[in-house]
Amino acid sequence: xxxxxxxxxxxxxxxxxxxxxxxxxxxxxxxxxxxxxxxxxxxxxxxxxxxxxxxxxxxxxxxxxxxxxxxxxxxxxxxxxxxxxxxxxxxxxxxxxxxxxxxxxxxxxxxxxxxxxxxxxxxxxxxxxxxxxxxxxxxxxxxxxxxxxxxxxxxxxxxxxxxxxxxxxxxxxxxxxxxxxxxxxxxxxxxxxxxxxxxxxxxxxxxxxxxxxxxxxxxxxxxxxxxxxxxxxxxxxxxxxxxxxxxxxxxxxxxxxxxxxxxxxxxxxxxxxxxxxxxxxxxxxxxxxxxxxxxxxxxxxxxxxxxxxxxxxxxxxxxxxxxxxxxxxxxxxxxxxxxxx
Numbered sequence: 001x002x003x004x005x006x007x008x009x010x011x012x013x014x015x016x017x018x019x020x021x022x023x024x025x026x027x028x029x030x031x032x033x034x035x036x037x038x039x040x041x042x043x044x045x046x047x048x049x050x051x052x053x054x055x056x057x058x059x060x061x062x063x064x065x066x067x068x069x070x071x072x073x074x075x076x077x078x079x080x081x082x083x084x085x086x087x088x089x090x091x092x093x094x095x096x097x098x099x100x101x102x103x104x105x106x107x108x109x110x111x112x113x114x115x116x117x118x119x120x121x122x123x124x125x126x127x128x129x130x131x132x133x134x135x136x137x138x139x140x141x142x143x144x145x146x147x148x149x150x151x152x153x154x155x156x157x158x159x160x161x162x163x164x165x166x167x168x169x170x171x172x173x174x175x176x177x178x179x180x181x182x183x184x185x186x187x188x189x190x191x192x193x194x195x196x197x198x199x200x201x202x203x204x205x206x207x208x209x210x211x212x213x214x215x216x217x218x219x220x221x222x223x224x225x226x227x228x229x230x231x232x233x234x235x236x237x238x239x240x241x242x243x244x245x246x247x248x249x250x251x252x253x254x255x256x257x258x259x260x261x262x263x264x265x266x267x268x269x270x271x272x273x274x275x276x277x278x279x280x281x282x283x284x285x286x287x288x289x290x291x292x293x294x295x296x297x298x299x300x301x302x303x304x305x306x307x308x309x310x311x312x313x314x315x316x317x318x319x320x321x322x323x324x325x326x327x328x329x330x331x332x333x334x335x336x337x338x339x340x341x
Contacts, residue, residue, distance in 0.1 A: 044075035045253055049240075050087035050099030051078045053282045054191065055210055055294055056124040056238045057100055061277045063264035072256030078281070082190065083161040084238075085109075088117065091243050097250075098257060102165040102238045103309050110323055118247045118330045119306075120254055121240040121261040122298045126228040129293040131169065131237075132213055133157070133227050134206050136198040137220035141205065144177040144224055147184050158189040158197055158206040163318065165237055166207040171316050172230040181316075195219065210292045211284035231312065234296060236305050247330050258332040268297035301329050 051057040060078060063069055069076045079096060081087040084105030090096040100123055109117050135141045147155040159166035171181050189197050194206040195216050207227055208216060217223070228235055240261065247254050267273050274297070275289040284292065306325035313319045 042073060044070065044073050046075045046077060047097040047253065047257070048077045048079050048095065050081040050090060050096045051281075052081060052083065052100055055130075055274075055278060055292075057281070058274050058277055059123065059261060059264040059268060059297055060100075060240075061281055062267060062273060063260040065277060065280075066264070066267065068260035068263045069256070072260050074253065074256050074260065084164065085161060088241070091241070091246070092116070097246055097253070098240055098242050100238055101241045102161075103236050103306060104163070104165045104168050104313060104318065105161065106239070106241060106328070107310055107313060107323060107325070108163060108318065110328060111319055115327075116244055117241055117328060118244050119239050119241050119301055119328045120247070120330050121258055122236065122265075122301045123238040123240055124236075125296045125298050125305075126231070126233075126235040126237055127293070127295040128226060128228075129213075130295040131166075131207070131209050131227040133170065133173065133224040134194075134198065134208050134213070134216055134221045135204065135224060136201070137222065139204070139222065141224065144173055144179065147174070147177075147205065148179050154183065154185040155204040156185045156187050156202075158187050158194050158203040160188070160191045160207075162186055162188050166227075168312060168316060168318060169227045169231060169235075170207055172312065173225065173227060175316075176230045195221070210294065211278075211282055211288065214284075214288055214292045232305075232308055234298075234305070236298075236302075236309055237295060239301065242330075254330060255333055258330075262299070262332070265297055265299045300335075303329060 049060055051060060057078070060076065064076045081090065081099060084101035087096065087099035087101055088105070088109055091099055098120065106117060106119065133144070141147065141155070149155060157170055159170065167181070167186050170186075174180055174183065187203050189203065189206070191209070191212055194203075194208060194212060197203045198206055198221065205224065240257070242254065271294070274294065275292070278284055279286050279289055303326040310319065310322050310325055314322055
């Protein structure tokens with residue numbers, strides 16, 4: 001196994017080279033070689049991680065393939081899930097230890113079941129063009145305002161999951177055009193099925209992310225615009241979560257997961273590494289990988305940015321009152337000053 005580079009030096013380099021839109025974690029950097037790392041002769045702990053075959057999940061595969069989990073004594077099994085809601089239920093039922101969830105789903109769950117869900121690492125933030133609203137070739141819909149049909153059937157928008165980051169961001173776009181969710185009908189359709197649904201006119205518009213954006217544009221699909229045009233730049237999309245019970249019972253495993261992800265987050269500044277791993281778990285053709293639009297992979301959970309998502313949810317009626325995003329975060333040992341567990 002190759003020797004891991006010291007994270008303190010890498011984090012210093014990261015601050016100098018991170019692209020606009022990426023963020024750096026607060027506090028001092030994690031060190032390698034703590035008690036949570038692999039010990040000679042000790043069998044690895046197997047952990048199951050819920051993933052979705054979209055760019056948001058890339059760094060779990062990157063950390064696994066580059067040996068960062070193994071260095072922490074962890075053996076990762078990625079398990080494909082449909083979305084954040086099913087992933088949370090699988091974690092609560094013991095079928096997963098960690099999972100990718102979109103933050104809107106996570107905050108809705110926190111409202112229903114306070115204290116049961118914990119955020120351990122950031123995953124993916126929006127960037128221009130990374131999430132778009134698409135219509136099929138020949139659609140009479142020319143802009144978002146055309147979605148309103150006074151007196152007629154409501155236009156439909158396909159989203160992977162209802163009451164999620166997709167519907168919330170779409171509602172911000174509708175509001176900017178003078179419309180609201182009451183003017184359209186959201187339909188839940190899996191991301192891979194959206195192009196077929198548009199072709200069959202089962203839906204009028206689809207909320208898409210990569211790799212579907214690039215693939216569908218090549219088929220003649222037309223974008224109505226950026227789905228994140230009316231939220232703050234670098235809006236948090238998804239993060240890595242676990243249950244409070246698992247975090248309490250397995251602090252070393254959580255810290256090891258966080259350290260491995262921190263190394264992968266540093267590596268993500270090299271686009272070729274990210275697109276290379278995308279080709280291993282998605283169906284994106286390798287010739288397309290260099291041209292897809294990616295969001296950013298932030299280097300740490302920032303409560304202030306997560307709170308902006310909460311505030312937007314309150315504004316659009318997803319939450320009756322704000323909740324405190326910071327209360328859901330499990331800070332890694334190097335941020336709390338406790339050293340390496």
